[in-house]
Amino acid sequence: MTPQVQQAAPQPASEGYAADRREIRAVILGLMIVLGLGAIDQSIVATALPRIVSDLGGVTHLSWVVSAYVLASTSTMPLYGKLSDQYGRKPMIYAAILIFLLGSVLSGMAQTLLQLIIFRAIQGIGAGGLLPLAQIIIGDLVPPARRGRNQGSIAAVFAVCSVVGPILGGVITDLLxxxxxxxxNLPIGAVALVMIGRALKRRHQVRSRRIDYLGAVLLTACTTSFLLALALGGNEWAWDSPQILGLSAAALVLGIIFVFHIKREPEPVLPPDLFSNRLFIIACLVLALTFMGMLGATLFFPLFFQMVMGVTPSHSGFLTGPLMIGFVISSMLNGRVLLQRSGRYKPAQLCGLGLATAAFATLAWAIATSKGFAIIEPPIFALGLGLGLVMPTMTVAVQNALPLAHRGVGTATLAFFRSLGGLIGVTGSGAILAYRVQKAIGSSDGLGMSSLTEGGLKQLAAASPEAHAAAIAVYRHAIAMTFATGTVIVGLALIALLFLPELPLKTHHGEGAQPR
Known part of the structure; x- marks a missing residue:
């Protein structure tokens, strides 16, 4: 059965390679709008959360406005990849955009916080297809040797949106x-639909294939149980509570059943062949560890600048800007110059992770030893430079190594592991910060540290000089610990990257060899 699939798989690709440069540019412009739609949504919503809670109430469950979206989008990523391999890219990206827009309309109409959380989950189901499908479509149209420029553009879109989003969210919330x-989102999504519909001409030959409904249900249930345990553990319930242990056990059992299922299923939703590809496995591990360290540490930049350094929220955003500036510069340089001219991706990735590891270590030392902005800002910029050399080209490496029949699900699964690593990093760093703060409170009860650390900036400003200095020291050392942990995690990613096979980038869309 397998040889038949491999022989038939290249046919759809060959139909799409007749795309001329004008078509490719139009499609990629439409995809950039799609990516901007998903990337900017999170930062806009985060800015509006205080106003939302003042209207709808339910502050104790406010985090679920964000968590429901992230959980839904992460869980559905592999499904979009597999379905696009079976039914084509165009129908699936249409479905993803329309589901996202439906969730947007419902979220805007929400009258209670529970409604908003449910509708944000619907929006997240659509968002789960935006990034992987955009990368898959670019992979179909552009050969690997010329794909770095487009992957750099994707990284630039996310970086710009992370800066523009909070500003736009504040303006819209204040004026309307x-x-x-x-x-x-509605007019932006409509423009993206029209542009992709007009420009994307390639056809996909639909085949009568068995749909692995059971595998899709098992994968989604396993992933959701695991992500819920991460999101709720240490927040809503203790890590050793029956609820978290039950979710963890459910994720484990469902995962085992899923593994047995895909080994026996003729057309599994997640092909086991993917995990016999050495490059694919190492790429997933490297990106998961990189995002785990990056999001786990950089999440606390605003807290550090505002709570410890005493700057305003707007100034705090300005101080984190060098991270995104460095990321955009190195992403564009890597894709447009280094990758395209040399045809190699691993040397730049090794340099990038080495630079990121050194930047993390420098930041941990600078924060712990109370250094000023002149010492802290350069490694923030260097961190962005390093990460920009790693992330965009890893997708190119994976698409270059996988056969066409698995390109969609492989790209989506890579995005899934990247998001999963980020979620683990955020959860773990939050637990580290809480542990360090609680431990410091236990040894400083005479200064009223508990009320200070829970009270926020206003109560901290009104505290006595001695209590103020003690609270700042608590946060300083706790945040330094998260960066020290990030150093170790990114260092592990660097070690894993050493074992990544490097294949010559193909200048055409043929299947090519793949490492096993």
Missing amino acids: SWHWIFYV
């Missing part, structure tokens, strides 16, 4: 209302 941060 928080409901419009969701409605604004």
Whole structure:
């Protein structure tokens, strides 16, 4: 059965390679709009959360407005890849955009916090297809040797949106209302649909294939159980509570059943062949560890600048800007110059992770030893430079190594592991910060540290000089610990990267050899 699939698989690709440069540019422009739609949504919503809670109430469950979206989008990523391999890229990206827009309309109409959380989950189901499908379509149209420029553009879109999003969210919320941060997605999504519909001409030959409904249900249930345990553990319930242990056990059992299922299923939703590909396995591990360290540590940049360094929120955003500037510069340089001219991706990735590891270590030392902005800002910029050399080209490496029949699900699964690593990093760093703060409170109860650390910036500003200095020291050392942990995690990613096979980048869309 397998040889038949491999012989038939290249046919759809060959139909799409007749695309001329004008078509490719139009499609990629439409995909950039799609990516911007998903990337900017999270930062806009985060800015509007205080206004949302003032209107809808339910502050104790406010984090679920973000968590429901992230859980839904992460869980559905592999499914979009597999379905696009079976039914084509165009129908699936249409479905992803329309589901995202439906969730946006419903979220804007929400009258209670529970409704908003449910509708954000619907929005997340659509968002789960935006990034992987955009990368898959670019992979179909552009050969690996010329794909770095486009992957760099994707990274630039995410970086720009992370800066523009909070500003746009604040303006829309102040001038109109928080409901419009969701409605604004409609005209942007409509433009993206029209552009992709007109420009994307390639056809996909639909085959009568068995649909692995059971595998899709098992994969989604296993992933959701695991992500819920991460999101709720240490927050809603203790890590050793029956609820978290039950979710963890469910994820483990469902995962085992899923593994047995895909080994026996003729057309599994996640092909086991993917995990016999050495490059694919190492790429997933490297990206998961990189995002785990990056998001786990950089999440606390605003807290550090505002709580420890005493700057305003707007100034705090300005101080984190060098991270994104460095990321955009190195992403564009890597894709447009280094990858395209040399045809090699691993040397730049090794340099990037080495630079990121050194930047993390420098930041951990600078924060722990109370250094000023002149010492802290350069490694923030260097961190962005390093990460920009790693992330965009890893997708190119994976697409170059996988056969066409598995390109869609492989690209989506890579994005899934990247998001999963980020979620683990955020959860783990939050637990580290909470542990360090609680431990410091236990040894400083005479200064009223508990009320200070829970009270936020206003109460901290009104505290006595001695208590103020003690609270700042608590946060300083706790945040330094998260960066020290990030150093170790990114260092592990660097070690894993040493074992990544490097294949010559193909200048055409043929299947080519793949490492096993």
